[in-house]
Amino acid sequence: MTLRDASTGGGAGPVRQHAGMSETRRIAVLTAGTSAPSSSRRLGDRLAAATGAALERRGIAAEVDVVEARTVALDVATATLTRLPSPSLARALATVLDADGLIAVSPVFNASYSGLFKSFVDLLEPAALAARPVVVAATGGSERHSLVLDHALRPLFGYLHALVLPTGIYAARADWFGDAGALGARIDRAGEELAAAIAALPARERSEGAEFEADLEDLLRSVD
Numbered sequence: 001m002t003l004r005d006a007s008t009g010g011g012a013g014p015v016r017q018h019a020g021m022s023e024t025r026r027i028a029v030l031t032a033g034t035s036a037p038s039s040s041r042r043l044g045d046r047l048a049a050a051t052g053a054a055l056e057r058r059g060i061a062a063e064v065d066v067v068e069a070r071t072v073a074l075d076v077a078t079a080t081l082t083r084l085p086s087p088s089l090a091r092a093l094a095t096v097l098d099a100d101g102l103i104a105v106s107p108v109f110n111a112s113y114s115g116l117f118k119s120f121v122d123l124l125e126p127a128a129l130a131a132r133p134v135v136v137a138a139t140g141g142s143e144r145h146s147l148v149l150d151h152a153l154r155p156l157f158g159y160l161h162a163l164v165l166p167t168g169i170y171a172a173r174a175d176w177f178g179d180a181g182a183l184g185a186r187i188d189r190a191g192e193e194l195a196a197a198i199a200a201l202p203a204r205e206r207s208e209g210a211e212f213e214a215d216l217e218d219l220l221r222s223v224d
């Protein structure tokens with residue numbers, strides 16, 4: 001499995017050949033954590049690793065691109081107002097749009113997904129994630145807010161017609177220090193589900209060069 005940080009310019013590159021694997025699929029991690037280090041990023045990385053391992057057990061290589069929304073936060077605000085994504089934001093959006101499967105992780109802010117997370121997703125065309133396998137995940141300070149998965153994240157991606165997988169992952173602060181095995185088992189289950197869904201679908205065509213420009217135009221049209 002290879003992992004790139006798309007928010008710092010390393011994402012959405014050409015698909016490489018991986019020894020011993022006949023196919024390659026791309027996973028995007030969209031995380032909206034604001035802390036450094038970020039527990040949302042940590043959860044996204046864990047989910048990506050579990051998904052990558054489950055794909056590799058199926059003979060499929062995994063390439064992971066991580067988009068940290070905080071690195072393009074100002075660009076998200078500007079694009080919301082001007083409808084013009086900066087090159088970094090366009091690359092981040094294309095990374096999400098190009099992926100065969102998405103891991104979406106938001107911190108819980110005031111009992112819902114964060115404003116930054118929602119604003120990033122608001123820049124996606126409503127049909128852009130149709131039928132795309134998505135794992136929803138959230139981190140919070142309190143274990144009492146785990147229903148954010150069901151009252152906020154599932155409806156959002158359901159509206160976007162994504163294929164939201166049955167297992168969502170919520171990690172409260174205590175989960176990282178308490179029974180780490182319980183969180184790990186849930187992460188593995190979500191990774192298995194995402195890998196199975198990705199493997200069942202044909203690999204998505206890559207938008208590079210002219211195709212990337214076309215995506216950008218679609219994106220700009222979509223926010224008219």
Ligand SMILES: Cc1cc2nc3c(=O)[nH]c(=O)nc-3n(C[C@H](O)[C@H](O)[C@H](O)COP(=O)(O)O)c2cc1C
Binds near residue numbers: 039107109141
């Ligand atoms: C403005 C704000 C609001 C928050 N609201 C909640 C909340 O309603 N419920 C909760 O469990 N945690 C809440 N938290 C805690 C964060 O969800 C938690 O620390 C999260 O894991 C941070 O993610 P990060 O490390 O990726 O930035 C809030 C934090 C901030 C800064």
